[in-house]
Amino acid sequence: MQHPQRGPPGGSHHRARPGTPAERQAYANDLDDPRALIAVSATSNRSKADQDPATWQPPAQGYRCTYATDWIAVKIRWGLAVDPAEQAVLTEVLDGCPDTVIEVVRAR
Numbered sequence: 159m160q161h162p163q164r165g166p167p168g169g170s171h172h173r174a175r176p177g178t179p180a181e182r183q184a185y186a187n188d189l190d191d192p193r194a195l196i197a198v199s200a201t202s203n204r205s206k207a208d209q210d211p212a213t214w215q216p217p218a219q220g221y222r223c224t225y226a227t228d229w230i231a232v233k234i235r236w237g238l239a240v241d242p243a244e245q246a247v248l249t250e251v252l253d254g255c256p257d258t259v260i261e262v263v264r265a266r
Contacts, residue, residue: 181266185236188265193228194235211251212243223255234262 177185188194206214216225226248233240240248 177266184265188236190265191232191235191263193231196228210241210244212241212247215247215251222251223258226251226255227258227260231260231262234260235265237264237266 211226211229215222230240230248232238
């Protein structure tokens with residue numbers, strides 16, 4: 159089992175508001191929100207790499223709603239931007255999901 163970040167580690171600081179190295183390190187090591195890290199197989203982790211929802215979705219169709227809401231929660235928590243392609247795919251996925259309240263404690 160591997161524990162990848164929910165958000166893309168390679169792209170996270172590029173999509174964030176200007177942040178310090180300390181903020182990027184805190185993001186990479188965030189254990190305070192259970193949505194930030196999940197246990198996955200090595201194959202799944204390699205398949206996702208540092209892609210965002212615009213270019214990668216979980217192979218399990220039934221998990222996509224959870225993945226999308228968790229992705230959004232992590233983005234809000236860390237004040238990370240959502241690009242137009244990412245927003246379009248998240249909107250499309252969430253249109254097929256039940257309404258879900260997302261509670262977030264901001265990290266910064």
